[in-house]
Amino acid sequence: MFSNRIKWDLQTNRLAQLIEQKRLSGAQLLDLTESNPTRAGFIYPAEIAGSLSNESSMIYEPAPRGLKVAREAVTGYYRSRGKEVDPEHIHITASTSEAYAYLFKLLADQGDTILVPQPSYPLFDFLASLEGVNLRQYELHYIHPGGHPGGHPGGHPGGWRIDFDSLEKSLTANTRAIILVSPNNPTGSFIKSDELSRLNEICSERSIALIVDEVFSDYACGHDERRVGSLAGNREALTFVMSGFSKILAMPQMKLGWIVTSGPGRLCQAALERLDLIADTFLSVGAPVQHAAPEWMKMRGYIQEQIIERITGNLRSLEELTANTPCRLLNTEGGWYAIVEIPRHFSEEEWVLKFLSEDDVLIHPGYFFDFQREAHLIFSLLPKEEIFREAVRRVLGRFK
Ligand SMILES: Cc1ncc(COP(=O)(O)O)c(C=O)c1O
Incomplete structure (x- = not known):
């Protein structure tokens, strides 16, 4: 049945x-x-609810990438973090979960494989299964501070790193994407620039996309130059960066997330056009929330x-x-x-x-x-x- x-x-x-x-x-x-x-x-600021009663919300504007006002609020967010993102490269979604579902539809046929970090966010099994996609895990390993020097002066600072042996063993001819969560839930680990270089090589050689969940990236402890703050705009491989209000504004009930697409020219364009088709089928984000986005961003x-x-x-x-x-x-x-x-x-x-x-x-x-x-x-x-x-x-x- x-x-x-x-x-x-x-x-x-x-x-x-x-x-x-x-x-x-x-x-x-x-x-x-x-x-x-x-x-x-x-x-929470008292004005949050007030921002929902914008008169423009009474007009239905079916826009697959989302309303310009919301996409510009997202570009403003990245600008404040030192990144220029083209609003035409953004798709507004109802949540990060919906963004994952769109990307799995975009990239994988039934039975294709997507790589996920281990340990990580328990929802991946459900999201993948609902799209008929298989998951394979790649390991993150923990190095205790001071242990396993690896040439680091004064001992290793410790923390989680991608185990590339395990990642490469998990790759198959059917691998369509590698998911990164930065910082990861629950390990809290950011992607480091040397890891990104290696991932870019693997992905561009094998035509694999990167799906990057950055919902927690505003909540960093201390500073570490090795960290990649955001992969938005990464051009070396087809890259989809996701985030949303559920964590950056701590308002999961408002249901607004997004995908920023980047990568080598024609590939990036082809992905954007196909994402338009998927998003146009659902048009799931309400107008009041999109119109409220610029005001809410100011409360961040x-x-x-x-x-x-x-x-x-x-x-x-x-x-x-x-x-x-x-x-x-x-x-x-x-x-x-x-x-x-x-x-x-x-x-x-x-x-x-x-x-x-x-x-x-x-x-x-x-x-x-x-x-x-x-x-x-x-x-x-x-x-x-x-x-x-x-x-x-x-x-x-x-x-x-
Ligand atoms: C890593 C990660 N991504 C996404 C989400 C959920 O985000 P959303 O509410 O936008 O679907 C969570 C929620 O805990 C999470 O831990």
Whole structure:
């Protein structure tokens, strides 16, 4: 009766069952998985709703790339980050998820393959399956600070790097694209310029596209010259950079994202024309949101400052509370998450069930994000400071 695209086990897992039981029993859970910014106590400017009542929204203008006013707001965003982007190279979408769906339709036939980083964002399996596309993983490996010098003066700064051996082993004749998430969820790692050079070579030699998810790129920790701030405008390979309001304005409910297309001349043009056809079939973004985009973009600093302050404070708490425990906080370069490696007395699943049943703390295990080995915990850095600190104290208190 139903298509094989919906092939998932619809049974609730043990963690979901326990959450339900806990909630029914009235337990006050401390939620370290909370990544919905609209529930994290940030203050949004009161004018946001007012910007939606623009009279121009009463005119229906079916534009596959999106309304010019919204595309110009996006070019303004890149300009403020030192990048010139042609508004004709932008497609406005309802979300990054929709952008992925458009790009999978554009690039891959049924059964073709797209490469995704491991560990990374758990939604890829669903997005690919719904488009009939296969995923293969390439590994990111973690180097502990100071370890594995690799010629770096004063020891290696540590962090996540692409394992190119594993990436090249995953390539096949049917590989159509490589997905990069920069900074990645949950590792927080940015693409580095040497990695980009190598990716450009691989992609141009084999006619593979780069799909780059930069939703968290405004949330960088510190500065590192090796990082590529944005791949928007990358010309060496056909490149699609995606972002949107769900993270840069912390407003996922407003449903506005985009794709910036670049690459070698004719190829880039051909991709833009084909994306027009896909987008024209759906025309999914509402006019009020597009007209509001320039006003909302101006509120970016106000919203992001609060988030950065929260993330920085929570990261500091995590550093402090992991000290003198056998747990290790992994180096993060940005994004909304932190990873702690914990002892493997129990499996990740046993640990997270224990935290929930005995400590009333909800936290994601590494396997949700496809870590290659156990045991890791993924902390959302968005919860309010006092909730975060108490939850971390309960979790890490077990390892004292
Ligand atoms: C890496 C990454 N990309 C995209 C999204 C979702 O973005 P959107 O709401 O625009 O679909 C998320 C949400 O957590 C994410 O972590």
